[in-house]
Every structure is written in C-alpha cells, then in structure tokens.
Amino acid sequence: MRLDADITSKLVRAANGADIEVLRDMRLAVEPGRLAALVGPSGCGKTTFLRCLAGLDTNFSGRIALPSEARLGMVFQEPRLLPWRTVDDNIRLAAPDATDAAIDQLLGALRLSGHRKHYPGELSLGLARRVALARAFAVEPDVLLLDEPFVSLDALLAQELRRELAALLGRRPVTTLLVTHDTMEAAQLADTVYVLSERPAHVIDQVDIAIRRIERSAAEVSDIAEDLDRRLGSSHSHA
Amino acid sequence: MTGARRQFVLRVASLAIIVLVWALGAMAAGPRLLPSPLAVLSTMVEEAASGALFLNIAITLVRVGVAFGIAMLAGTALGILMGRSRTADDLFDLPLIVLLNLPALVIVVLAYIWAGLTETAAILAVAINKFPNTAVTVREGTRALDRGLDEVAQIYKFDRVKRLRHVVLPQLVPFIAAAARSGLSLVWKIVLVVELLGRPNGVGFEIGTAFQLFDVARILAYALAFVAVIVAIEFLMVQPFERRVTRWRPRAA
Ligand SMILES: Nc1ncnc2c1ncn2[C@@H]1O[C@H](COP(=O)(O)OP(=O)(O)OP(=O)(O)O)[C@@H](O)[C@H]1O
Numbered sequence: 001m002r003l004d005a006d007i008t009s010k011l012v013r014a015a016n017g018a019d020i021e022v023l024r025d026m027r028l029a030v031e032p033g034r035l036a037a038l039v040g041p042s043g044c045g046k047t048t049f050l051r052c053l054a055g056l057d058t059n060f061s062g063r064i065a066l067p068s069e070a071r072l073g074m075v076f077q078e079p080r081l082l083p084w085r086t087v088d089d090n091i092r093l094a095a096p097d098a099t100d101a102a103i104d105q106l107l108g109a110l111r112l113s114g115h116r117k118h119y120p121g122e123l124s125l126g127l128a129r130r131v132a133l134a135r136a137f138a139v140e141p142d143v144l145l146l147d148e149p150f151v152s153l154d155a156l157l158a159q160e161l162r163r164e165l166a167a168l169l170g171r172r173p174v175t176t177l178l179v180t181h182d183t184m185e186a187a188q189l190a191d192t193v194y195v196l197s198e199r200p201a202h203v204i205d206q207v208d209i210a211i212r213r214i215e216r217s218a219a220e221v222s223d224i225a226e227d228l229d230r231r232l233g234s235s236h237s238h239a
Numbered sequence: 240m241t242g243a244r245r246q247f248v249l250r251v252a253s254l255a256i257i258v259l260v261w262a263l264g265a266m267a268a269g270p271r272l273l274p275s276p277l278a279v280l281s282t283m284v285e286e287a288a289s290g291a292l293f294l295n296i297a298i299t300l301v302r303v304g305v306a307f308g309i310a311m312l313a314g315t316a317l318g319i320l321m322g323r324s325r326t327a328d329d330l331f332d333l334p335l336i337v338l339l340n341l342p343a344l345v346i347v348v349l350a351y352i353w354a355g356l357t358e359t360a361a362i363l364a365v366a367i368n369k370f371p372n373t374a375v376t377v378r379e380g381t382r383a384l385d386r387g388l389d390e391v392a393q394i395y396k397f398d399r400v401k402r403l404r405h406v407v408l409p410q411l412v413p414f415i416a417a418a419a420r421s422g423l424s425l426v427w428k429i430v431l432v433v434e435l436l437g438r439p440n441g442v443g444f445e446i447g448t449a450f451q452l453f454d455v456a457r458i459l460a461y462a463l464a465f466v467a468v469i470v471a472i473e474f475l476m477v478q479p480f481e482r483r484v485t486r487w488r489p490r491a492a
C-alpha cells in the first residue's frame with residue numbers, strides 16, 4: 001500500500017492558550033513496501049506527524065491517502081503494552097486473526113519465545129520494545145509507523161533490534177515510516193530519508209538510497225550517515 | 240512463614256482479650272444489660288437449631304447482594320460516563336453531591352413513603368445510598384486513565400467490549416475494589432436499618448423485635464453471626480478476587 005500525505009497546516013494549542021503551528025506543507029510519499037526514514041531536530045513535529053497519519057489526531061488541514069480499512073502497525077516512543085496482560089495476550093488482542101504458527105515465528109524471530117507468559121512489568125525495556133514490534137507485525141500491517149522505536153537502548157542492543165527489524169521486513173516488506181534522530185539508523189534501514197526543518201516541520205531534503213538494504217556494507221552505511229549529518233547540519237544553520 | 244504464624248497468634252490473642260473483657264463486663268453489668276459470651280452463644284445455637292438464624296441471615300444477605308450489585312453496576316457505569324464526558328460530568332455532578340450528603344435514613348423513609356413498604360423500595364433505598372460514592376470513586380479512576388493505551392486500542396481497532404474489558408476496567412480495578420470494600424460494610428449496615436423500618440424478616444427485623452423485648456442476648460447473637468458472615472465474605476471472596484485481578488503487578492520480593 002502506498003502512503004501519501006499532504007498536510008498543509010497543523011496547529012496545537014499550548015497550555016497558555018496560544019496556537020503553535022507544528023506542521024506546515026508537510027508532504028511526503030512512501031512507495032509500497034519501502035521504508036522511509038524521517039530525521040529532524042528534536043521537537044520539530046515528527047511525532048505529531050505520525051499521529052496525524054495514524055488517525056489519532058484528525059484536527060489538521062490537508063489530506064492523507066490512507067483507506068480506513070488499512071491495517072496499521074505502530075510502535076510508539078514508549079512500548080505502550082497493556083501491563084495487566086501477558087506478552088502473548090498483548091499480541092493476540094491486537095491481532096486476533098493471526099495464526100499460532102505466525103505468532104510462533106514472529107516471537108522466535110524477535111527472540112521472545114521464552115517470555116510469552118510474562119507480564120510487561122517483568123520485561124526489560126529492550127524486551128518490551130521487541131514485544132511492541134511483534135505486536136505491530138502480528139497484525140500483518142499495510143503500513144507500519146515507528147516512532148523512535150530503539151531510543152534509549154544501549155548501542156549494541158539497538159543494533160541487534162535494527163537487524164531483527166530488517167530481517168522481518170526482508171521476509172514481508174511493509175510500507176514503513178521510521179522516525180529517528182539517529183542518522184546511522186536511517187542510513188542502515190531506509191530506502192529514502194526525508195530531512196525535516198525546525199518547527200513548523202516540512203521536508204527540506206530527500207535522500208534516496210540506491211543500494212539495497214541487505215547489500216549495504218558498513219562503510220557505505222557510515223558514508224550515507226555522514227552525508228545525512230551534513231545535510232542536517234546545513235539545514236540547521238539556514239533555519 | 241514465621242510472619243504468617245506470628246500474625247495468626249496475634250489475631251487469636253486479640254480475639255481472646257475481647258472475649259475476656261466482654262465476660263468481665265458481663266459480670267459487672269449483669270445479664271440483663273450485657274449477657275455473657277456463653278449466654279449469647281447458647282442463644283445463637285438455639286436460633287440456629289430452629290433454622291431462624293440461617294433463614295434471616297440468608298434473606299438479609301440476598302438484600303445486601305442485590306442492592307450492592309445494583310449500586311456497583313450503576314455507580315461504575317455513571318462514574319465511567321462522567322469521567323469520560325464533560326457534559327455528563329456537568330450534568331450529574333450537582334445531583335451526585337446532593338445524594339452523597341443526604342442522610343441514609345432520609346432516603347430510606349422517603350423510599351418507603353413513595354414506593355410503599357415493599358421489597359423493591361427497600362433494595363432501591365439501599366442501592367441509592369451506596370451508588371453515588373461508587374460513581375465518584377470510579378470517576379476519579381476514569382479521569383486517570385492512560386491516554387496512550389487508548390491510542391493503542393484505536394490503532395489496533397479494539398471494539399467497545401474489548402476496550403472496556405482489556406483497557407479500561409483493568410485500570411479501574413483499584414478504584415472499583417476500594418468502592419466495593421467500603422460499599423459492602425456500608426450496604427449491610429443500611430440493609431439492617433431498612434429491615435428494621437419496613438420488612439417482616441431479616442437480621443434487622445429480628446434485632447428490632449429483640450430490642451422491643453429488651454433481649455440483648457438475641458441482639459448480640461444475630462449481630463455477631465452476621466458480622467462473621469460478612470467478614471468471611473471479605474476474606475473468602477473480595478480479597479482473593481483482588482489478588483486475582485492484580486496478579487500482573489510486580490510484587491516486592
Ligand atoms: N499538546 C501540546 N501542547 C503544546 N505543545 C505541543 C503539544 N503537542 C506537541 N507540542 C509541541 O509541538 C512540537 C512538536 O512535538 P512532537 O512531539 O511532534 O515533536 P517530535 O519531533 O516528535 O520531538 P521529539 O524528537 O522530542 O520526539 C513540540 O515543540 C511540542 O512542544
């Protein structure tokens with residue numbers, strides 16, 4: 001499924017009653033089965049944009065081409081699991097139609113098989129993040145929205161989870177939008193990277209990565225990341 | 240397990256002290272004002288043997304159960320509604336405050352006047368006494384619901400029933416349990432008053448009759464037997480239920 005968004009303006013009301021414009025002329029498209037990364041300064045409006053895409057916030061002007069029957073998978077900045085349901089139940093509640101075999105395979109791929117009967121309170125952050133990812137994949141989503149899914153994990157663990165995400169996407173490509181502030185992460189996973197401006201956010205740069213995800217060498221990934229850093233840096237000094 | 244043992248020993252000791260003080264008091268005050276523990280026990284056995292004790296306790300328990308159930312259901316529903324909708328909150332807040340501060344006796348007397356000395360009037364009067372407190376407690380819980388989990392439910396297209404059962408109610412359990420605990424003790428006390436004023440049977444009616452005959456042993460026999468039943472319900476039903484629904488909560492090791 002293709003994801004196509006054109007938000008002309010999105011205002012939020014601050015606590016003091018003033019309206020802040022968070023998004024302006026925020027346009028982007030993700031081709032079916034592709035992964036686009038969104039990188040941009042902190043607080044520029046990335047989460048707000050994902051919430052508009054997900055239908056969690058409908059109070060904006062503009063247009064989002066996403067049929068209402070589209071199945072969404074979303075991983076929030078925090079894992080957001082139901083604390084009173086086991087790992088298994090958290091996944092099955094979100095994906096009642098998933099087969100046992102599919103869930104077994106998913107939990108195996110994310111190395112959660114030993115934790116099915118655990119409650120979220122018994123999991124480390126890394127494990128909870130994996131469960132959130134498993135839940136998003138279990139619904140066999142048409143569109144996947146990931147909001148800094150690996151933030152505040154140590155570097156090694158984040159790397160491991162990125163590899164697992166790449167493997168899942170390799171097996172079943174999903175149209176994905178990944179918000180990240182880590183240019184290495186974007187360079188490693190994305191087909192296209194959109195660089196965002198300061199608030200109000202809009203796309204100021206687009207980088208298409210020609211090399212396929214699985215074929216990117218470590219050196220190529222760090223070259224791409226360096227290029228992204230440069231573009232982000234220059235956009236900052238302009239703004 | 241030494242902790243549990245210690246607790247058990249202390250509880251038995253406190254019970255023994257109460258009985259001892261009672262026996263001493265009975266000797267001082269005389270059997271007419273305060274019958275001895277043994278006299279009360281023998282009255283209890285007599286009433287039990289005739290079947291009257293069990294019948295009256297059963298009747299009262301049914302009234303407690305039905306009134307409690309109605310109050311909890313209606314109170315929880317209104318509490319959730321008021322916690323979620325500003326309009327409902329503004330609409331029902333004032334009547335709720337009035338009801339909360341209306342003395343139980345006034346509600347009972349008015350219910351009997353308006354609906355006659357009937358079973359329905361009795362049970363409704365008790366339920367109306369309890370339900371505003373449940374609504375207020377559950378409203379607090381609803382206001383504190385996690386918005387983030389609501390969004391998860393929306394993303395993964397939970398229907399209403401699923402959302403209520405797996406997202407909303409688990410968060411309300413501590414509030415509903417608090418309302419239930421204070422509710423059970425409040426409801427049974429009001430049920431006795433309702434029975435005293437307008438029912439031909441039940442523990443409250445028996446105590447009323449005993450009062451007219453100045454039969455203190457019978458008053459104590461019924462009161463203590465009923466308290467024992469209520470305490471048993473608290474220990475055997477309310478607490479295990481609470482443990483069951485909160486077993487996901489990580490406990491201190
Ligand atoms: N409800 C709100 N009230 C006031 N300001 C808000 C509200 N929601 C968002 N904002 C503001 O809108 C801006 C965008 O917020 P958003 O969470 O989308 O940023 P972000 O790019 O995801 O940031 P981060 O990288 O820190 O996650 C921020 O500056 C924030 O202060």
Ligand SMILES: [Mg+2]
Nearest residue numbers: 046047048077
């Ligand atoms: Mg954010």
